[in-house]
Amino acid sequence: MNTRSEIVDSIPDASVSLRVDGARLWQSLMQLAEIGATAKGGVCRLALTDLDRQGRDLVAGWLRGAGAGIEIDGAGNIFATRPGRNAGLPTVLTGSHIDTQPSGGKFDGNYGVLAGLEVLRTLNDAGLVTEKPVAVAIWTNEEGSRFVPVMGGSGAFARVFTLEHLHQQRDVDGVAFGEALERIGYAGKAPIGGRALDAYFEAHIEQGPILEREDKVIGVVTGALGLRWYDCIWSGQDAHAGPTPMESRRDALRGASRLVEAVNEIARRHAPDGRATVGFMQVKPNSRNVIPGRVAMSVDMRHPEDERLVAMDRELRAASAAIAAELHLECEVRQVDQFPASRFNAGCVDAVRAAARKLGYPYREIVSGAGHDAIYLARVAPTAMIFVPCKDGISHNEIEDARPEHLEAGANVLLHAVLARAGGIRDRPA
Ligand SMILES: [Zn+2]
Numbered sequence: 192m193n194t195r196s197e198i199v200d201s202i203p204d205a206s207v208s209l210r211v212d213g214a215r216l217w218q219s220l221m222q223l224a225e226i227g228a229t230a231k232g233g234v235c236r237l238a239l240t241d242l243d244r245q246g247r248d249l250v251a252g253w254l255r256g257a258g259a260g261i262e263i264d265g266a267g268n269i270f271a272t273r274p275g276r277n278a279g280l281p282t283v284l285t286g287s288h289i290d291t292q293p294s295g296g297k298f299d300g301n302y303g304v305l306a307g308l309e310v311l312r313t314l315n316d317a318g319l320v321t322e323k324p325v326a327v328a329i330w331t332n333e334e335g336s337r338f339v340p341v342m343g344g345s346g347a348f349a350r351v352f353t354l355e356h357l358h359q360q361r362d363v364d365g366v367a368f369g370e371a372l373e374r375i376g377y378a379g380k381a382p383i384g385g386r387a388l389d390a391y392f393e394a395h396i397e398q399g400p401i402l403e404r405e406d407k408v409i410g411v412v413t414g415a416l417g418l419r420w421y422d423c424i425w426s427g428q429d430a431h432a433g434p435t436p437m438e439s440r441r442d443a444l445r446g447a448s449r450l451v452e453a454v455n456e457i458a459r460r461h462a463p464d465g466r467a468t469v470g471f472m473q474v475k476p477n478s479r480n481v482i483p484g485r486v487a488m489s490v491d492m493r494h495p496e497d498e499r500l501v502a503m504d505r506e507l508r509a510a511s512a513a514i515a516a517e518l519h520l521e522c523e524v525r526q527v528d529q530f531p532a533s534r535f536n537a538g539c540v541d542a543v544r545a546a547a548r549k550l551g552y553p554y555r556e557i558v559s560g561a562g563h564d565a566i567y568l569a570r571v572a573p574t575a576m577i578f579v580p581c582k583d584g585i586s587h588n589e590i591e592d593a594r595p596e597h598l599e600a601g602a603n604v605l606l607h608a609v610l611a612r613a614g615g616i617r618d619r620p621a
Contacts, residue, residue, distance in 0.1 A: 213599030216309040224297035238290035238332035239371035257311040263379025266347040267331040275324040281387035281611040286328030298592025305393040306602040322614035330564045346566035349615025388572035391563040400584030409547040410557035410578030415531030416493035426521040429484035444483040446520045453510040466493040539575035546607035
């Protein structure tokens with residue numbers, strides 16, 4: 192007869208050989224991708240549309256079929272909980288989103304949710320009972336394509352903004368988030384946020400080229416880049432392109448052009464993790480034979496360390512002031528948005544790293560350059576992410592692709608990271 196301590200001591204042996212079913216995971220991904228499938232092999236399943244409802248119905252049905260209890264909160268976030276031995280313990284949560292960009296792919300978000308489903312199915316097949324409850328979340332409107340703000344469901348969950356604020360947001364046709372949610376039948380009654388969470392793990396395709404380039408299978412995500420957005424407004428003087436001599440011009444576009452190069456130099460000075468991009472420019476009057484008198488441009492700067500972002504901010508202001516002085520222009524630099532850098536929980540990051548090492552997958556530490564629900568979750572729970580490579584680093588595109596064996600590896604790492612936090616004992620012989 193086993194004593195309690197013998198059972199607990201046997202945990203590593205009981206679960207070390209456990210693996211997800213990669214073919215089943217792939218099949219679920221392909222089946223979900225049929226809802227909103229595009230001609231070019233991608234997916235268009237915008238948040239809170241009929242297609243989103245169909246996707247939710249399908250995945251929630253699968254989760255229910257895996258024995259999980261379903262709850263839906265006021266933001267439409269879905270929580271599917273597989274009970275643990277001890278209902279009083281905080282939940283180990285995983286998940287992601289199933290809404291997509293208008294020309295999105297099959298894997299962004301969908302992978303994290305279906306990897307969570309695969310973890311539950313694997314625990315069921317093995318007859319494993321975890322000590323803590325294990326749950327899968329489907330976060331509403333992560334993409335921010337139909338409704339702003341992005342990461343709306345997880346942001347409301349983490350109380351970054353209120354549920355009322357979220358419900359009032361309107362799409363381009365004037366439909367409010369709250370109405371759309373009601374219409375698809377996913378305005379739930381469960382309270383928003385406040386769940387006791389032991390940990391949150393999110394598996395995701397990298398959406399960048401690093402893992403593929405270095406032949407790594409797993410990205411142990413240590414945090415996410417902080418971000419600052421600016422509008423830079425250059426003012427000079429409109430004048431005729433013919434009669435105005437070069438030395439007496441006040442060409443706002445010349446200032447803006449110099450700043451594009453300066454901004455790129457700033458990011459290079461803060462290599463390897465600094466990023467800086469000018470992605471928008473509006474030239475006035477934008478006429479072939481008029482010297483531009485006004486240019487509005489955007490600057491997007493990112494870095495994993497907030498102190499570095501402060502330095503990059505200083506360098507941006509210094510560079511624009513110097514260029515403006517030299518070219519007899521004015522430049523106004525306005526910061527319009529900011530996201531602090533986030534560092535994931537050391538314990539959760541360790542759990543991901545240990546799982547990758549134990550399973551023998553080549554891995555490296557990596558910082559997320561994109562936004563994810565995990566970034567908001569990190570404000571209310573110990574959090575980490577698992578990245579897997581995607582083809583050519585491309586996402587938010589119908590040609591987004593990932594290899595089945597990489598997706599399987601990421602789900603195995605997720606399984607073992609979850610087990611490390613949730614604790615598991617065998618209930619019956621597998
Ligand atoms: Zn995503």
